[in-house]
Amino acid sequence: MKGINVNLQFESISQQEQTPLLQSLIEYSNRDIACFDVPGHVRNQGVEILNYFFGESVMRIDINSSPYMDNVSNPCGVIKEAQELLAKAYKADRAFFITNGTTQGIHAMMLSVINEGDKVLLPRNVHKSAINALIFSGGVPVYIQPEYDDDLGISLNLSVECVRKSLEENEDVKVLFLLNPTYYGACTDLKEIVKICHERNVLVLVDEAHGAHFPFYDKLPPSAMECGADMSAVSIHKTGGALTQASALLLNSKNIEGDKLLQTINMLQSTSASYLLMASIDGARSNLVTKGEVKLSKALNLARYAKAKINKIPGMRVVSDELLHKTGVYFVDETKLCINVKGLGISGYKVYELLYKDFSVQVELGDMYNILALVSIGTTKEDIDKLIKSLSVISKSEALGHENKDLNLSKDLSNNMSIRQITPIVAISPRNAFYSKKEEVTLDKSIGRICAECIMAYPPGIPIISPGEVITKEILDYIKLLKQNNAYMTDMKDKDLKNILVVKK
Numbered sequence: 299m300k301g302i303n304v305n306l307q308f309e310s311i312s313q314q315e316q317t318p319l320l321q322s323l324i325e326y327s328n329r330d331i332a333c334f335d336v337p338g339h340v341r342n343q344g345v346e347i348l349n350y351f352f353g354e355s356v357m358r359i360d361i362n363s364s365p366y367m368d369n370v371s372n373p374c375g376v377i378k379e380a381q382e383l384l385a386k387a388y389k390a391d392r393a394f395f396i397t398n399g400t401t402q403g404i405h406a407m408m409l410s411v412i413n414e415g416d417k418v419l420l421p422r423n424v425h426k427s428a429i430n431a432l433i434f435s436g437g438v439p440v441y442i443q444p445e446y447d448d449d450l451g452i453s454l455n456l457s458v459e460c461v462r463k464s465l466e467e468n469e470d471v472k473v474l475f476l477l478n479p480t481y482y483g484a485c486t487d488l489k490e491i492v493k494i495c496h497e498r499n500v501l502v503l504v505d506e507a508h509g510a511h512f513p514f515y516d517k518l519p520p521s522a523m524e525c526g527a528d529m530s531a532v533s534i535h536k537t538g539g540a541l542t543q544a545s546a547l548l549l550n551s552k553n554i555e556g557d558k559l560l561q562t563i564n565m566l567q568s569t570s571a572s573y574l575l576m577a578s579i580d581g582a583r584s585n586l587v588t589k590g591e592v593k594l595s596k597a598l599n600l601a602r603y604a605k606a607k608i609n610k611i612p613g614m615r616v617v618s619d620e621l622l623h624k625t626g627v628y629f630v631d632e633t634k635l636c637i638n639v640k641g642l643g644i645s646g647y648k649v650y651e652l653l654y655k656d657f658s659v660q661v662e663l664g665d666m667y668n669i670l671a672l673v674s675i676g677t678t679k680e681d682i683d684k685l686i687k688s689l690s691v692i693s694k695s696e697a698l699g700h701e702n703k704d705l706n707l708s709k710d711l712s713n714n715m716s717i718r719q720i721t722p723i724v725a726i727s728p729r730n731a732f733y734s735k736k737e738e739v740t741l742d743k744s745i746g747r748i749c750a751e752c753i754m755a756y757p758p759g760i761p762i763i764s765p766g767e768v769i770t771k772e773i774l775d776y777i778k779l780l781k782q783n784n785a786y787m788t789d790m791k792d793k794d795l796k797n798i799l800v801v802k803k
Contacts, residue, residue: 314387314587319368319380320577326367327358336362336570361573370395370571371564380580387587388513388532390523390548392556394563395579396531397571400507401427402563403531403547405434407503410529410562411554412437412473414729419464420475422722423453425505426752426789428475429764432728439724439766440468444480445626450617450638451667453760455479455486457626462494473501478509478522478530481663481758482670483618483634484627485509489525496526501553504530507545509631510538511675514590517598519629528553537633537674540582544575585675593675594633600682601633601673607686611693613641617668635671642693645783649692657688663757666783723768726801731765735802738791741777744769747800753777755785769798 327341339345342357349357361367368375377395385393396403404427412418414436420428421444432439442464445454456476465471474495479485488504495502504522506512510532512521522530530548534540547563549556585593605616618632639649650664662670671685725748726734736750749769754761762780763773780787781795791799 314383315584316383317380317577317580317584318376318383319573319580322367322376323359323361323573323577326361326364327355335364356574359574359577362570367573370397370567370576371569377576380576380583384546384579384583385548387583388521388523388546388548391551392549392559394547394549394560395571395576396545396547396563397543397567397575398545399535399543400505400531400533400545401425401430402566403545404428404503404505405431405566406547406559406563407529407531408432408437408473408475409435409565410559411501411503415727416472417468417470418473418475419461419468419471419500421453421456421477423480423760424475424477425507426754426759426761426764428505429728429752429761433732433765434729436727436729437473438727440464440471441722441724445624447621447624449640450636451640451665452482452636453480454482454621454624455484455626455628456491458487458490458494460626461491465494465498465500469498471500473503475503475505478504478506478512478525478527479519479629479631479634481508481634481760482621482636482668483508483631484621484624485519485629485631486626487628488522488527489520492526496553501529502527506530507533508536508634510534510536510546511586511590511594511633512631514586515594515598518594518633519631523548523550526550529559534579534582537672538582538586539675541575541578543572544579544582546579590675597633597673597675597677600677600679601635603679604635604671604673604682604686605632608635608637608689611686611690613643613693614639614689615641633673635673637669637671637689638667639669640667647783647785649689651784652692653685653688657684657691659685659688661685665755665758665785666779722763722773723770724766725768726766728765731801736799737802738797739800740797741774741795744798744800745771745774749798750801751791751799752789753787753795753798754789755780756788759788761789769800 333340342349342354363369368377370377381393408431412435416437417440418437419440422441423444492502504527506522512518528550533545535542535544608616615638617636619630621627621630645666646664646668649669653659662672731750747769749763749767752761752764
């Protein structure tokens with residue numbers, strides 16, 4: 299694959315071995331303190347069942363802010379020190395701990411630079427958090443259609459040419475928001491796109507939820523900070539090893555004021571931010587810097603081993619670096635095993651279900667044609683072999699022969715899948731649609747109406763339709779198709795999806 303040499307010679311590896319917040323938290327928990335503050339479990343003294351399942355050591359370090367442990371809203375002690383180490387690790391000017399996932403980071407990025415009415419250029423395959431950020435800020439989306447792979451049934455990434463054309467057609471755009479990588483591991487030529495945007499004074503914000511591991515191994519795609527993006531939000535819990543919801547917001551301060559960003563974060567983040575989560579970022583960062591190259595090399599080798607084995611299973615194939623031949627894909631994260639199962643004649647949703655129910659194998663997601671398995675620093679060869687064996691058994695299952703007769707995954711389905719290539723018609727801003735008067739109508743009576751809610755399959759949490767967009771027959775057909783294949787649909791008012799919320803006339 300194409301690659302950029304990443305300089306992993308940090309200013310001081312020994313400095314990056316330090317975990318100031320984690321160590322201070324452990325020391326604080328070992329002190330003999332009579333606690334008359336929150337939380338109410340008072341370390342490990344009040345809730346025995348939590349002590350039993352979580353362990354007393356975890357309960358003792360679940361504390362609230364104190365003068366001795368710094369405060370994330372205005373860090374000036376150990377949190378400040380830990381965030382500075384995080385910034386150095388990611389080659390950013392500043393880094394901020396985020397304890398409500400990258401969703402909160404994306405909201406903070408958008409709200410810190412977008413005013414009501416500002417135009418935001420973004421691909422249609424963004425996570426719902428980006429759409430919700432537009433609702434909060436009042437920003438107006440201008441969609442760029444990402445490249446699309448009909449064979450796989452997945453959206454890829456943005457091409458440089460498409461971004462350039464969109465900027466020329468929308469000279470008043472203030473921000474470009476994009477993904478590095480997509481859920482399936484596809485990365486665009488981000489460095490060139492940043493250059494084009496900055497020449498036009500357009501800020502570049504990056505959802506890097508699935509790329510927290512990029513800076514720590516030179517066989518992986520380059521990170522947003524390395525490519526010169528203005529801000530990026532990274533899910534350190536997803537691929538970096540921190541606890542769930544532990545993320546970070548990274549800032550290149552050349553074009554954005556850091557203090558304004560901190561004010562925005564403080565508007566969104568709890569004043570009782572979890573020290574467990576923040577300390578896990580501190581520990582994960584140290585691990586990535588000092589051991590990441592070895593662990594990520596192992597993960598990449600395991601992914602390539604899995605690909606070679608799975609490609610020999612009838613009806614299945616792993617698609618990774620082959621995507622480099624596609625428009626809009628400049629790098630690929632091979633640790634994301636996109637396993638195409640169309641040759642089995644059953645959907646990825648069904649394979650996802652079979653893996654979990656029959657083999658106790660949990661993959662990241664299933665879609666119409668694929669399943670996605672993530673290989674990370676914690677994955678073992680035993681895990682990989684179990685996945686390979688389970689997929690082999692599914693492929694050989696006699697039950698599939700019966701199911702193949704009942705499920706058409708050929709021409710008609712391919713036509714339906716092209717819904718992801720349709721750029722939606724934005725009639726009004728997401729904010730105006732969300733706060734409008736609404737009414738509930740049946741799906742078939744909703745064509746031509748303005749949608750007032752989000753509807754999506756989760757994972758990956760990419761809206762099929764968002765507030766402010768015009769409902770079309772193609773969109774409804776795709777929603778019905780997902781329902782028929784037992785996709786987990788979310789965010790809509792009617793959980794049975796017989797009706798849809800629209801803007802009242």
